[in-house]
Amino acid sequence: MQTSVKDGAWTVGAAPGALPVLGHSRQLRQDPLGFLSSLYEYGDIVAIRMGPTPLNVLCRHDLAHHLLVERSKDFGRGGPFLERSRTIMGNGLATSTGPEHMRQRRMSQPAFHSQHIKSYMQVMQEEADAMAGGWRPSQEVDIVKEMHDLTTRVTLRCFFTMSTSGSESAGTVNQAADSLDRLTAGMYKQMTAPLAILGKLPTAANRKYQEAVRQFDETVDRIIADQRSTTTRDDLLGLLMSARDEETGATFSDEELHDQVITFLAAGIDTTANTLAWALGLISQYPDVQQKFQAEIDSLLAGEDVSYDSIRSLTYINAILDETLRLYPPLWMLTRRALRDTTLGPHRFPEGTQFAVSPYALQRDPRVFEEPELFDPERRKRQPDIPRSSFIPFGAGVHKCIGDAFAITESTIALATIGRRWHLRLAPESNPLKPQTEMTLGPASVRVTLVPRAA
Incomplete structure (x- = not known):
């Protein structure tokens, strides 16, 4: 030492x-x-x-x-x-600082008010039901992929009023998820390069990364353009478009709106997906935890969906999420x-x-x-x-994650929905769970075998 x-x-x-x-x-x-x-x-x-x-x-x-x-x-x-x-x-809420950050946060905060999070819960529940209801007994499931697909769909529907059922919308979902996955895989290497100029060299890895950046930017621009035609909306993008700075009366510029959408896509999809994948992997690794987890669901929900009022009563699920975030904070x-x-x-x-x-x-x-x-x-x-x-796990102070309540609500609904229907057995190749250090901290692999729970 x-x-x-x-x-x-x-x-x-x-x-x-x-x-x-x-x-x-x-x-x-x-x-x-x-x-x-x-x-x-x-x-x-x-x-x-x-x-x-x-x-x-x-x-x-x-x-x-x-x-x-x-x-x-x-x-x-x-x-x-x-x-x-x-x-x-860019210079969105996740990267801005000083007075500029405070202005952006002041304008964005109303979109994350409890009344809006409450209105998003139906979408969260519908997507969780569709996912868990599509699984089959004895199926081996790639939990990392499933959780990324789930949070992509929830994010696009809650934040941008985008249907995930049509072929055109499904294409946008897949492209957003694919380009984001490639970005997070390459971004940490860019961030830890000893010299910034190394990230600009025309190597195969750098070209692949830059192509992912380009595709992600194009996807974001397409989402914004598609949504501008809708005049009355109460989704996050609509709230951002109509937000005005209470001190100056200014709205977000097109460039600022672009940066905010990128920020909320990345945060809404990747961090929550990783938290859910870790939580489900840990639950399946600890039989006593899984038993208590399912007992709370059966006792407090009795077959019903999670309501806004019941979230806080699910104290064991909350404790699972707290301990998951302690061990594996996305940030x-x-x-x-x-x-x-x-x-x-x-x-x-x-x-x-x-x-x-x-x-x-x-x-x-x-x-x-x-x-x-x-x-x-x-x-x-x-x-x-x-x-x-x-x-x-969500940071602290003036830069604490603005979407922490949204993430916890989505995670609680997803865990309760899965735990009500399925018992999870961790596949041997995923035991032990191993971290994969990228822009956020996710598990390298979580594969589980599904066992239906008695009705």
């Missing part, structure tokens, strides 16, 4: 193993989760290198909370991960940049210094969580004093 420099409440250190020019790019590509989880051994603020760029990783939840929440005005979005993700996201890395000369504890950092927080690493910190690698939905009963600031 490298000795860290102790000075006050928080210590600073540097991770070993950086190479000239490349920095820690090799570790971040080969085993990013293991690398990030090991950093607390070297200090509370640990310097790593993204190529030649220094990045200070915060390895304590209280320090992360200090930066993300208490001192959010001193630290804006930034860093190599964010800058390179703008090649896809596994957040980056920030010092907006001015500043301090963290007694340590001084100049303007422009880059910082990172890994929810994945913080939520497995053995100093906070007993048996941190164990999937235990009843963890909070066993450890009631776990600090809330140690659980940040």
